[in-house]
Amino acid sequence: xxxxxxxxxxxxxxxxxxxxxxxxxxxxxxxxxxxxxxxxxxxxxxxxxxxxxxxxxxxxxxxxxxxxxxxxxxxxxxxxxxxxxxxxxxxxxxxxxxxxxxxxxxxxxxxxxxxxxxxxxxxxxxxxxxxxxxxxxxxxxxxxxxxxxxxxxxxxxxxxxxxxxxxxxxxxxxxxxxxxxxxxxxxxxxxxxxxxxxxxxxxxxxxxxxxxxxxxxxxxxxxxxxxxxxxxxxxxxxxxxxxxxxxxxxxxxxxxxxxxxxxxxxxxxxxxxxxxxxxxxxxxxxxxxxxxxxxxxxxxxxxxxxxxxxxxxxxxxxxxxxxxxxxxxxxxxxxxxxxxxxxxxxxxxxxxxxxxxxxxxxxxxxxxxxxxxxxxxxxxxxxxxxxxxxxxxxxxxxxxxxxxxxxxxxxxxxxxxxxxxxxxxxxxxxxxxxxxxxxxxxxxxxxxxxxxxxxxxxxxxxxxxxxxxxxxxxxxxxxxxxxxxxxxxxxxxxxxxxxxxxxxxxxxxxxxxxxxxxxxx
Numbered sequence: 001x002x003x004x005x006x007x008x009x010x011x012x013x014x015x016x017x018x019x020x021x022x023x024x025x026x027x028x029x030x031x032x033x034x035x036x037x038x039x040x041x042x043x044x045x046x047x048x049x050x051x052x053x054x055x056x057x058x059x060x061x062x063x064x065x066x067x068x069x070x071x072x073x074x075x076x077x078x079x080x081x082x083x084x085x086x087x088x089x090x091x092x093x094x095x096x097x098x099x100x101x102x103x104x105x106x107x108x109x110x111x112x113x114x115x116x117x118x119x120x121x122x123x124x125x126x127x128x129x130x131x132x133x134x135x136x137x138x139x140x141x142x143x144x145x146x147x148x149x150x151x152x153x154x155x156x157x158x159x160x161x162x163x164x165x166x167x168x169x170x171x172x173x174x175x176x177x178x179x180x181x182x183x184x185x186x187x188x189x190x191x192x193x194x195x196x197x198x199x200x201x202x203x204x205x206x207x208x209x210x211x212x213x214x215x216x217x218x219x220x221x222x223x224x225x226x227x228x229x230x231x232x233x234x235x236x237x238x239x240x241x242x243x244x245x246x247x248x249x250x251x252x253x254x255x256x257x258x259x260x261x262x263x264x265x266x267x268x269x270x271x272x273x274x275x276x277x278x279x280x281x282x283x284x285x286x287x288x289x290x291x292x293x294x295x296x297x298x299x300x301x302x303x304x305x306x307x308x309x310x311x312x313x314x315x316x317x318x319x320x321x322x323x324x325x326x327x328x329x330x331x332x333x334x335x336x337x338x339x340x341x342x343x344x345x346x347x348x349x350x351x352x353x354x355x356x357x358x359x360x361x362x363x364x365x366x367x368x369x370x371x372x373x374x375x376x377x378x379x380x381x382x383x384x385x386x387x388x389x390x391x392x393x394x395x396x397x398x399x400x401x402x403x404x405x406x407x408x409x410x411x412x413x414x415x416x417x418x419x420x421x422x423x424x425x426x427x428x429x430x431x432x433x434x435x436x437x438x439x440x441x442x443x444x445x446x447x448x449x450x451x452x453x454x455x456x457x458x459x460x461x462x463x464x465x466x467x468x469x470x471x472x473x474x475x476x477x478x479x480x481x482x483x484x485x486x487x488x489x490x491x492x493x494x495x496x497x498x499x500x501x502x503x504x505x506x507x508x509x510x511x512x513x514x515x516x517x518x519x520x521x
Contacts, residue, residue, distance in 0.1 A: 109480040117300075255387065293497065381414075
């Protein structure tokens with residue numbers, strides 16, 4: 001994990017420096033980066049906390065580089081906007097400098113995908129590499145976390161709204177403390193000094209151990225796993241108005257589970273805050289995006305890309321699981337032809353390309369779309385948690401309400417209301433970039449034919465823009481969500497099977513290699 005001090009000064013009554021923090025989750029070797037933005041997307045405070053489940057050790061001593069003396073000749077003056085946010089982010093190693101959106105009515109995606117070296121530059125727009133994060137000269141320390149089991153944790157008793165910065169801070173500190181004070185006490189002590197008020201997200205995490213759902217103080221303690229997710233989703237309102245919502249799960253591994261466990265997890269994903277006006281209850285349609293063997297063969301690294309992607313189908317129990325999952329299964333790459341849209345899909349033929357078809361999916365996302373059109377989003381989650389009871393927790397037994405979790409996981413949940421400033425917000429999927437199009441602004445430009453000079457055009461110039469300025473205050477804000485897969489989804493063919501690294505494949509990949517498999521375990 002890396003923590004970076006931006007040295008940004010905020011003048012308050014005591015004229016002290018205030019530090020702000022942002023969070024990113026980096027998933028494995030080919031994973032993707034989720035960035036939780038500050039309250040002002042133009043803020044320069046894009047600090048990162050990177051969680052890496054590799055073979056690092058958090059017990060090693062911290063040896064930050066020696067501090068360098070300030071050189072007044074190289075100081076950078078960052079322009080600020082009316083709210084004190086920085087209009088542009090100077091290039092400090094975080095990929096391309098972030099430019100503030102021209103339109104005040106759109107916001108970039110809170111999810112950023114990782115750079116894939118095997119893809120062309122046009123497929124890597126607005127992406128972030130691990131080097132972009134860890135190569136920043138302002139990074140002071142780097143922490144690596146491994147899998148640990150059965151450790152004590154400390155939780156601060158404090159009731160805070162879900163989705164607020166203070167609540168995010170409380171849950172994040174509780175997660176790090178779950179690793180044990182000997183490993184993370186110095187880290188949590190540092191994070192205590194940071195301000196999280198600009199964070200717009202809810203943290204969802206899992207830690208090994210047991211939780212009793214009857215005795216836990218939900219306001220004072222952090223709920224882990226699927227119970228924690230359920231509490232978050234209870235606070236989110238759906239944008240669906242009589243439509244049929246759709247939930248899309250997308251992961252890199254599906255463990256062996258029971259129908260009972262899967263039914264409980266899908267019920268959790270379907271939770272939503274009851275509307276103020278009673279509406280007919282809509283049961284969301286659920287899809288599971290998972291790569292086929294053919295898609296792994298054609299990925300950037302061929303079969304090597306699928307070494308840690310699993311959905312086992314060898315044993316009778318695993319084949320039974322495949323039977324009830326098959327109706328949900330959709331391809332990762334899609335291979336959808338606009339001239340022949342998927343049967344029964346309302347899309348008239350328009351394909352939205354995420355430009356990630358050949359990037360094998362190590363990212364894990366769970367998204368609820370407001371309706372079958374899939375053009376508005378109720379909430380989105382990016383996490384390290386695959387579809388397994390080890391990651392999300394067991395279903396309580398009939399004799400009690402205790403759940404057991406086996407692994408450490410961490411992620412974030414975002415939803416439109418977090419950006420609402422009074423005029424309303426829509427969260428929409430975006431493809432190949434982070435910032436959504438401002439459709440209304442584009443229509444206005446097209447309607448006029450070109451941008452008039454407001455000093456010379458008496459009818460459509462300055463007067464038109466002044467009127468637009470007044471109307472803009474009541475317009476909805478649009479927040480983009482960067483999509484890792486194409487839409488519309490394409491269901492599995494009748495004979496298609498999900499990829500599993502433990503299954504041998506004799507058909508060569510595009511590099512001419514065959515796959516021996518890892519054997520049945």
